[in-house]
Amino acid sequence: MAAVFFAAPVVSSAGSLEALKSGSTARFHYLTPQAVKTADAEVQAVSGYEQDADSAVAAGSEQDRLYYLAQDQVELPGFPAPPEAGSAEDKADMAAVLQWQKDRTSAQCEAALAQAETSYDSFFAAVSPFPSPLPSSVYGFFKRAASDSEAAYRLLKKIHKRPRPAQQNNEVKPCLGKTGGYSYPSGHSAISHIMGLILSDLVPRESAKFMIYADQAALNRVIGGVHFPSDIEAGKRLGDVMYKKFLQNPVFVSDMESAKKYLHQTN
Numbered sequence: 001m002a003a004v005f006f007a008a009p010v011v012s013s014a015g016s017l018e019a020l021k022s023g024s025t026a027r028f029h030y031l032t033p034q035a036v037k038t039a040d041a042e043v044q045a046v047s048g049y050e051q052d053a054d055s056a057v058a059a060g061s062e063q064d065r066l067y068y069l070a071q072d073q074v075e076l077p078g079f080p081a082p083p084e085a086g087s088a089e090d091k092a093d094m095a096a097v098l099q100w101q102k103d104r105t106s107a108q109c110e111a112a113l114a115q116a117e118t119s120y121d122s123f124f125a126a127v128s129p130f131p132s133p134l135p136s137s138v139y140g141f142f143k144r145a146a147s148d149s150e151a152a153y154r155l156l157k158k159i160h161k162r163p164r165p166a167q168q169n170n171e172v173k174p175c176l177g178k179t180g181g182y183s184y185p186s187g188h189s190a191i192s193h194i195m196g197l198i199l200s201d202l203v204p205r206e207s208a209k210f211m212i213y214a215d216q217a218a219l220n221r222v223i224g225g226v227h228f229p230s231d232i233e234a235g236k237r238l239g240d241v242m243y244k245k246f247l248q249n250p251v252f253v254s255d256m257e258s259a260k261k262y263l264h265q266t267n
Contacts, residue, residue, distance in 0.1 A: 066151060067144040068252040073245050074152040079238070082162045082184040083230055093228035097165045097172055104223050109175035112220035115188070116176065118146060123192045123217045127210065129203050135262045141255045145198065146191045149242050153190050153235065157182040164226055174225035186227045189218035189235025190242070197243045202260060 066074065083089035115122045120134065120142040130138055162184035166172040196214030200207035218235060221227040246252045 068249045069148045093230050096229050100223050108223050112224035115217050118191045129263050138259050138262050149191050153187045160184045176224035176226050179226040184231045185234035185238050186231040188221050189232045190238045192217035193236045193239030194243050
């Protein structure tokens with residue numbers, strides 16, 4: 001098993017779930033590779049993985065069905081664009097990817113590879129408040145939320161068509177293998193963020209832990225060389241937007257309430 005090395009997130013004053021529901025956004029920003037090396041927290045990563053979700057999108061593996069949202073709710077024409085090619089932010093993005101490539105360890109690459117699948121177990125198995133394996137209804141709940149979220153980031157990827165780091169610079173050598181699809185926004189970041197927010201509402205006292213795990217899953221995509229930092233931040237922003245929409249849907253709220261009965265009794 002490979003260890004996941006955490007970068008402690010820096011959370012803005014608007015970083016609570018209550019602030020999110022009232023219209024603010026919770027933002028988590030990455031520390032430098034050097035800072036990550038000094039972090040104390042380690043957890044065991046999940047060893048199994050399946051096809052990368054972004055590659056599936058590139059290959060045309062798309063799901064048309066929406067569960068909790070209407071089609072117009074996953075179309076986000078006002079969502080911010082990625083940094084302009086050649087801009088200072090774009091260059092900083094590439095510099096960050098190359099710095100991680102220089103400083104990452106084999107254990108970090110293994111941990112990132114173990115999270116190639118965008119699933120609940122991939123992101124949260126080590127800290128899950130639910131029995132393992134997940135009860136079928138809980139599994140379905142997280143799967144439906146992920147599916148609706150995928151529809152949103154899939155549309156944004158098609159709009160912005162930002163190439164992956166390795167497609168822009170041949171010095172980038174991803175340690176996750178060949179990853180297709182567009183780069184912006186990160187689907188892993190969006191889905192792990194949404195799942196972290198769900199868990200935080202289910203078990204509020206463990207919120208910080210869940211969001212750190214979600215943040216790590218996102219950061220692993222930068223460590224692995226398949227996303228830019230701004231892709232990850234955009235994924236989290238998308239996660240905030242989508243979760244607010246989910247909370248306005250009575251079926252979603254009912255399904256989340258139903259999931260509570262499966263929580264470990266200590267929760």
